[in-house]
Amino acid sequence: MEKLKTGLLINAMIEYYQNDKKRINHFLKVYGFAKAIGENENIPSDMQFILQTAAVVHDIGIKISEEKYNSSAGEYQQVEGPPIAKVMLEKLGYDETVTGRVCFLIAHHHTYKNIEGIDYQILVEADFLVNIFEDNMDADKIKRIKEKIFITETGKRYLDLLYL
Template sequence: MAREGEKLNVSRVIREMAEYYEGQPERINHFMKVYGFAKTIGELEEIPPQTLDILEAAAAVHDIGIKISEEKYNSCAGRYQELEGPPVAGELLRRCGYREELIERICYLVGHHHTYSNMDGLDYQILVEADFLVNLYEQKEDRQAILHAKENIFRTKSGTELLERLFPDVK
């Protein structure tokens, strides 16, 4: 699916994710917010179309490992999400018709989105920034935590601008 110049339909991925998390609006809302920020940052940073497709799909499934992590470990800790998420994401993406080469990268991002060192691509950087934008708000982090994230996580101009718009006291 999706050869060069052909746009992937991430809406099907979102529908599958919403079905997977049916009855859990907080989870569905979280991944939709991360998806929205990731898409926005990716477009503003003018990343290549295939990279944007990968980023959008990864954002839509980035936390798919939470359900199994809670069942297996009674925890949704990032390390468990990174461990359990890629196999579930891969199955979902195959059902949606994604090619293996894209699934491999998307699953890599899902399996590393809580690892903040050695971010090896703009898709990875943007996914982490989008997740931080949502988590900083949802977890009601204080100014110090937001400043720490700004200094240590954010690298894109667009992500940093969005952070400053959401939390103007960290400009």
């Protein structure tokens, strides 16, 4: 059932971002890295499901942030995203525990201090793995990100293999 829900959620997000190839490809890449890191780090299955769900919807607030503030800044995404995600997840039948944690992760995924939980940590790492490529970051910046942000062995290995 959980896998089926993830597929339905991906469908809903592709419809939500209709014709926005950049945003659709972004969340699918973050989802892929989050799934792989979580599995390789052997996190509990319930947390893996939350992580994968959050990875799909983590940037759901961008669309309204761009409309409302003419900006995709993380601070706006963190405010605008959770209410939209909550409605989408409830419509798809996600339970309150999953929805609550996913909304928390959306509301904090651009906050890198006091990361609470391995699901949060992996979401941040997966997002950075994609953003580094999409933003064409230089090696010095990538090294600083690795030192300050990355904790998981899998995330660090992916970062090294991809960029360093």
